[in-house]
Every structure is written in structure tokens, then in C-alpha cells.
Amino acid sequence: AQSVAQPEDQVNVAEGNPLTVKCTYSVSGNPYLFWYVQYPNRGLQFLLKYITGDNLVKGSYGFEAEFNKSQTSFHLKKPSALVSDSALYFCAVRVIPGSARQLTFGSGTQLTVLP
Amino acid sequence: EPEVTQTPSHQVTQMGQEVILRCVPISNHLYFYWYRQILGQKVEFLVSFYNNEISEKSEIFDDQFSVERPDGSNFTLKIRSTKLEDSAMYFCASLAGSSYEQYFGPGTRLTVT
Numbered sequence: 001a002q003s004v005a006q007p008e009d010q011v012n013v014a015e016g017n018p019l020t021v022k023c024t025y026s027v028s029g030n031p032y033l034f035w036y037v038q039y040p041n042r043g044l045q046f047l048l049k050y051i052t053g054d055n056l057v058k059g060s061y062g063f064e065a066e067f068n069k070s071q072t073s074f075h076l077k078k079p080s081a082l083v084s085d086s087a088l089y090f091c092a093v094r095v096i097p098g099s100a101r102q103l104t105f106g107s108g109t110q111l112t113v114l115p
Numbered sequence: 116e117p118e119v120t121q122t123p124s125h126q127v128t129q130m131g132q133e134v135i136l137r138c139v140p141i142s143n144h145l146y147f148y149w150y151r152q153i154l155g156q157k158v159e160f161l162v163s164f165y166n167n168e169i170s171e172k173s174e175i176f177d178d179q180f181s182v183e184r185p186d187g188s189n190f191t192l193k194i195r196s197t198k199l200e201d202s203a204m205y206f207c208a209s210l211a212g213s214s215y216e217q218y219f220g221p222g223t224r225l226t227v228t
Contacts, residue, residue: 032215034215034216036219041221042221042222043119043121043206043219043220043221043222044158044206044208044219045219046216046217046218046219049215049216051215090157090158092158094215101146101163101210101217102148102160102163102171103150103158103160103217104160105150105157105158105159106157107156107157108157108158
């Protein structure tokens with residue numbers, strides 16, 4: 001069975017500093033990896049995905065993530081954090097093959113960007 | 116930009132009552148999902164629906180749960196006899212056949228008293 005771990009419940013960073021939100025995964029087979037963001041009282045918004053190809057993927061709002069197969073990681077990064085980036089971030093994996101294509105989520109990391 | 120919609124945004128019900136949560140997926144999507152998020156916990160997969168039938172379901176999705184796509188636009192989740200532990204945020208999601216990322220609705224917060 002596949003699983004996703006987000007080892008940090010909370011990440012605090014000062015505005016303008018780089019941020020990293022960590023994610024590791026465990027699957028048998030090749031993964032599709034995703035990051036979603038959840039703002040208070042809102043649904044999950046898609047940020048970016050890794051499917052194949054270049055290990056560094058870029059997404060919405062200046063976020064990027066690096067796929068590292070040897071470390072089974074997919075950390076989310078941003079060079080310069082904004083206060084508006086404060087939200088709950090979820091890493092997710094979809095196993096291939098998987099006919100239903102459902103996602104398995106990590107436990108989430110609350111990012112707080114301090115002004 | 117098309118989006119997934121869900122109604123109601125908040126549902127309060129008494130234990131033992133039936134509830135129906137409604138979703139309108141993005142119109143050209145082919146795969147439909149329900150997930151739930153108990154307060155403070157991770158988002159958990161409940162069920163997937165494709166080609167007018169359940170394609171996969173989790174252990175959570177027991178006989179008390181059912182899904183239906185009664186027409187070309189709505190996708191519903193029914194809980195026949197709610198329990199206190201069903202209190203959660205329920206998210207609907209849809210996926211295009213040619214895409215990879217699922218699009219989520221804003222969620223329905225279900226409170227069982």
C-alpha cells in the first residue's frame with residue numbers, strides 16, 4: 001500500500017525567506033506526485049505535479065518541487081515566501097497502475113509566513 | 116474557469132438520520148471521487164466512480180454509504196444512518212480522462228449531533 005509522510009506539522013518562515021515543506025512517499029511502482037494547498041474554509045487547490053521527466057517541476061504562485069527518486073522525496077519549495085502563502089499544504093501520491101486514480105494524502109503541514 | 120461545486124456548505128443532522136451531500140463536477144470530467152477530512156486529520160479517500168459505477172472504495176466506505184450520478188451533472192454521496200464519527204468535511208473531486216490532477220470542490224462540513 002502506498003503512503004505519504006509529511007514530517008512537519010508546522011513550518012514557520014519569515015516573509016522574503018525561502019521556504020521548504022517536506023514530503024516523502026512510499027509506493028511499489030512509479031508514483032505520480034502532487035501538492036495541494038488548503039486555505040481556511042476552502043477546498044483543496046492544485047499547486048503542481050510530477051508525472052515524468054525533469055525532476056524539478058514548477059507550479060502555481062511561484063512554487064516548485066523537486067522529485068528525488070533515491071530519497072523518495074518530493075519537497076515543496078519557494079524562493080521567497082509571502083504572508084499570503086500561509087495555509088495548509090498537502091502532499092499526495094497516486095499509484096500507477098491504478099484504475100481508479102485516487103490520491104493518498106499526507107497529514108498536511110501548516111505553513112505560517114511571518115511578516 | 117470551470118470548478119467543482121458542492122451543496123450544502125454546512126449540514127447539521129442528528130445521529131441516525133440520512134444525509135445526501137451533493138456535488139456538481141466539472142462538466143467534461145470522467146472520474147469522480149469523494150474524500151473526507153475529519154477535523155485536524157488527513158484527507159482520506161472514500162470512493163471513486165467511473166462509467167456509472169464504483170471503481171474503487173476504501174474501508175471507510177461501508178454499507179452505510181452510497182454514491183449516485185442521477186443525471187449528467189450531479190454526483191451525490193448518501194449516508195443512510197449517520198453516526199457521530201461521520202462528522203467531517205466531505206470533499207468531492209473530479210478528473211478529466213486525459214489529465215492527472217483532480218479538482219476539488221469547497222467541501223461540505225457535516226456535523227452529526
